[in-house]
Amino acid sequence: MIRSILAVFLLMVSTPLWAEGTAGETLVLAKAGVNPANVASIKRGAKFFASNCMVCHTLVYMRYDKLAQEAGITYEKMPLNVKTWPFGVTPPDLSLEASVRGADWIYTYLHSFYQDAARPTGANNLLVANTAMPNIVAPYQGDQMLAEHVATDLFNQVEWYDLVKLTRQGTMSSEEFDATMSDLVNFLAYAAEPYRAEQERIGWWVLGFLAILFVLMYFLKREYWRDVKKHREE
Numbered sequence: 001m002i003r004s005i006l007a008v009f010l011l012m013v014s015t016p017l018w019a020e021g022t023a024g025e026t027l028v029l030a031k032a033g034v035n036p037a038n039v040a041s042i043k044r045g046a047k048f049f050a051s052n053c054m055v056c057h058t059l060v061y062m063r064y065d066k067l068a069q070e071a072g073i074t075y076e077k078m079p080l081n082v083k084t085w086p087f088g089v090t091p092p093d094l095s096l097e098a099s100v101r102g103a104d105w106i107y108t109y110l111h112s113f114y115q116d117a118a119r120p121t122g123a124n125n126l127l128v129a130n131t132a133m134p135n136i137v138a139p140y141q142g143d144q145m146l147a148e149h150v151a152t153d154l155f156n157q158v159e160w161y162d163l164v165k166l167t168r169q170g171t172m173s174s175e176e177f178d179a180t181m182s183d184l185v186n187f188l189a190y191a192a193e194p195y196r197a198e199q200e201r202i203g204w205w206v207l208g209f210l211a212i213l214f215v216l217m218y219f220l221k222r223e224y225w226r227d228v229k230k231h232r233e234e
């Protein structure tokens with residue numbers, strides 16, 4: 001009984017951490033470095049989304065969000081009425097993507113496109129085999145192709161960069177690209193939970209309030225018991 005509970009628990013905590021790689025190995029998700037308190041990063045990510053992703057993806061829950069609107073993400077500009085998509089797949093709404101897939105998943109997905117002449121889009125992806133999304137980030141990241149198979153460690157765990165190699169450098173260095181994708185994923189995490197930073201802030205106030213209440217209650221208790229003891233002695 002305990003063992004099966006433990007197994008279920010382990011499964012729950014471990015599944016979001018990795019996904020199947022192409023070679024049947026376990027692809028370790030890269031860390032997106034999401035920080036809900038870094039508003040400047042969220043704003044940069046929103047701008048990047050507006051100019052690179054919104055041609056295809058909607059973000060309907062962001063329609064009343066001030067930060068998103070300031071970055072140019074407005075309901076009117078979202079592709080809501082497009083009926084026919086190239087390659088026949090409707091791009092999903094990404095409002096809750098960070099909650100559904102996790103920030104690290106999106107970050108890794110955006111890093112692991114590679115050239116594949118067999119695909120109609122000319123691109124494939126390590127995380128989502130045969131993805132219908134074209135490689136939108138290629139101008140920035142550059143072109144990648146599948147690398148020669150490398151020996152992996154004991155647990156058959158590989159990082160996305162173990163499986164591909166850069167054949168053409170894009171307009172960004174790899175550090176710049178990482179930082180840009182971090183901003184973008186930070187924004188998508190914000191889109192999924194816009195009140196997260198606020199909730200954390202309120203949480204500290206609540207804890208502070210409880211701490212003060214505890215001290216007051218402690219002295220109140222002492223006061224009561226002083227009387228109780230006095231009565232006993234009488």
Ligand code: HEC
Nearest residue numbers: 052053055056089090091092101106130131132133134136
């Ligand atoms: C040319 C249209 C197009 C553009 C531009 C585009 N995407 Fe996509 N995207 C798609 C399509 C189509 C899919 C569905 C892929 C599939 O289901 O195989 C997709 C899927 C995704 C998914 C995975 C959804 C899932 O859970 O499987 C994520 C995350 C994503 N896109 C993020 C982005 C981001 C971030 C950008 C901007 C950098 C972007 N996309 C730009 C077309 C696009």
